[in-house]
Amino acid sequence: MFLEKLEKSKNIIISSHVNPDGDSIGSGLALYWAIKKQYPEKNVRYIIEDNVPYNYKFLKGTDKIEKYINLKDEPKADLFIVIDSANFKRIGRVGEFKKDAFLVNIDHHISNSNFGDYNFVKQSSSASEVLYEVLTKILKIDIDKTIAECLYVGIITDSGSFQYESTTKETFEVASKLLEKGIDKDKIINHVYKSRTLGYIKVLGLAFSKMNIIKEKKLVYFTLSRDFIIKEKIQKDETDGIVEKMLEYVGCEVALFLKEEENGKIKGSLRSKEKVDVNNVAKIFDGGGHKRAAGFTTDLMEKDIIISIIERI
């Protein structure tokens, strides 16, 4: 059905979620190039709500990704494809252009609501891994080096370089097939993993120098102050991933990263290794997430947050 619809369509819009990551950019761009390659006569546009993060800009075609607020016309579509989004709302205002187009939903999130007219949803390491199957088995599009590099970025970023639980034998099989396409793996690794900004380096340095350890509870925590954020001009995404690094400490089961927000609230990110269900912990503060990764925002102060968490774990 997807193949037929694709062949009949003239105007195609691809979109993926707000706050894009390596998998949404990688899978969206891979799909863009795949359609451009097989159907050069079709009008394909890849439109997203936000900017492409700087460390994925090396991928061929990121200059073709359109940002919602920069659009100069109203894009039309008879086929609208959403990738890497558990629900339709996750693509933000780009959803306005769907109108009466046929909606295709390609995703790897278990919580996906099957919101499409056609859904290809499979629990996998990444949307890129799912798309690999769609391209090879359903759309029969030959994967070239450009497409393979996009998919590889999606797979490595969403699998944490093959370290996350979601990594399966299929993930490795796809990675192997992508290397066969002659991709420049080392260039990709340099851009994705060796592109830490100075802001990130400073935050991690401070967190590792000053983190608190509650030995009896195997809890480590650190609070990033508003003062430091302002003084060092720390950007929003420069604190991403710090909590995962804290979890690498051998003596911890739970890692907590707290960040003072502009509005006086504190934002918390929780991670656990194998025992504590941090989704339950986050619920104390009306937050949530998954067993091993959850978050919350609260009016409480650091001291009170820690007391509550210690009681709970």
Added chain:
Amino acid sequence: MFLEKLEKSKNIIISSHVNPDGDSIGSGLALYWAIKKQYPEKNVRYIIEDNVPYNYKFLKGTDKIEKYINLKDEPKADLFIVIDSANFKRIGRVGEFKKDAFLVNIDHHISNSNFGDYNFVKQSSSASEVLYEVLTKILKIDIDKTIAECLYVGIITDSGSFQYESTTKETFEVASKLLEKGIDKDKIINHVYKSRTLGYIKVLGLAFSKMNIIKEKKLVYFTLSRDFIIKEKIQKDETDGIVEKMLEYVGCEVALFLKEEENGKIKGSLRSKEKVDVNNVAKIFDGGGHKRAAGFTTDLMEKDIIISIIERI
């Protein structure tokens, strides 16, 4: 030839290199279990010069690895197998027990001297990847979960979680086959990557907080003082890998980690991303290594080391 010799042998000694890493422990132990499984009547010993690093001790059988100085008898062998060592000297004093035994050399280093009576040497991500081929194709030993976990540790540690240049499509294929054996991948990831000691955390925190940046040369450097090492009781292996982390900074092409040694000298570790040949840089101080990773030890002071390097890159 290896298979015949193995079948005829009664006493077998396995050894791997001094200062063991995840690949030497993983491949050595995988080989130990494989022979024990197929030939339960044979006397197999796995003997090394040094201790097993603490984060690999979770592997089944590390309590069976014998340390040279703790031996209570003189081990005898008619078959002596060296794995993950580019030359025979790399196994240290354990080499004394070789005597007139048949020598098998299994390795992945391109510089391997083919020192064995039988050599199975192939450039690969890891000795574990090479051993996978030996076990399945030559010795026809069925790989069970225990063996697979050992091999997996070897592969992920020596490929930098599939990020090093040496990672190939075959590496992914073997990883995929190992997952099929039902290994507990998440347990392995926790032990290998989430077992950072407090000493390592402190050194990385300090390095990231204080590292110097020579913008025009894209050089970052940091010197770990003797004072800090003593005050914080930093162990020898707790500074391993810090230089690779420094290289993750987007603005750098060359990272240099300097460490004040007990004897008043300075030990330097150099890494580069894609252009600078740090082997050539290390030669200034009579050091050496590879293009992207090299080291040296010098009597010079930090200031003079930096001046020399800046002139060179």
